[in-house]
Amino acid sequence: MTVRFNPPPGWPTPPEGWTPDPSWTPDPRWPAKPADWPLWVEEPATTEPTEQTMALPVASLAGGGAFAPGRHDGRTRRIVLVAFLCLAFLIVGLLMGAGTSGSRLAAAEATLGEATEARTSLDEDRAALTTAQDELGAAQTDITAREEAVVAKEAELVTRESATVTAEVDLQARLTAVEGREGAVTAAEADLQARSAATGRSGASSSTPKEPTPDAPAGIAGGTGGGAVSYANCDAVRAAGKAPIRLGEPGYSKKLDRDGDGVGCE
Structure with a gap:
């Protein structure tokens, strides 16, 4: 019994007797291998080997009967072809990786640029917000000071009104006192005049009045x-x-x- 490589569907068929290198990996462009697909199968020893080539750019190396059965150097050429194929796969993988890395790098740079612009815009918005908050705080402080000044003016006005009312009450009391005094004076004068008249009448009835001097x-x-x-x-x-x-x-x-x-x- 011999063992041969069994490529999954969509993979190129390798040459007969091909053995992959330990570092060999499938081309990423090939279809994914089914989970239960056996990569190696056994064949009867009497089976006539048939020469097959992989459908790759380097498949021309297998032309001209290089791997035709019956030649002593067929196995050597197969090894050379396998090595060349591995090198080609490696180069293709590196190129694809470089292309993918370049795309990822460009995408990362674009993302970084967008993030930088967003950060700059955020900083500008934050600075504008801080300025607006400072202006709002100053306006609130000014409003508070004006309100306190208004309250102080109102308190002063109330004090003055109270003092005015007190002064008016005191003035009214003084006017009342003056009026009372004037009434008392008027009453005293009336009483005095009444007494003077009574005294004059009493003197006239008791004695003969004297005539005043002509010049009095x-x-x-x-x-x-x-x-x-x-x-x-x-x-x-x-x-x-x-x-x-x-x-x-x-x-x-x-x-x-x-x-x-x-x-x-x-």
Whole structure:
């Protein structure tokens, strides 16, 4: 029994007696091997070997009966062909790997460029956001300061209004007090006039009235021979030019000195 390589469907048929190198790998362009496909099968020893070549660019090396049965150097040529095929497979794999690596590198560079642009845009957006936040913070601080100023003005206004109300109440109280004093003064004057009138009537009924001197002003009574002088009221004192009249002076009387300080008709 002999063992031969059994290529899966879609793989090229190798030369008879071909044995792969330990580092040999299938071409990535070949179809995938079925999971249960045997790569090596046994054949009866009496089976006539048939020369087969792989459908690869180097298949021309097998032409001219290089692997025809009956030649002593057939096995050597097969080994050379296998080695050449392995080298070709290796070169093709390297070229494909280089192409794939180049594509991946270009894709990675493109992705890196996009990521760099996105990062730059993100940094710009972040800087703009920081600036907007700073401006917003400054605006909020300004608004807070203005609100505090308004509150202070309102408090000052309330204080002034309270002071105004207090002043108005105090003024009203003073006006009331003045009016009360004026009423008391008016009442006292009326009472004084009433008493003066009563005193005059009492004196007229008890004695003969003396006639005033011709040059005496109205309301002033006095004797021509240096008798006592009396004034009916402060108007008479002022008319005589004697205001203010003091205690001990002619014509002074308590009715002219309301506060009793010794000076009348102040």
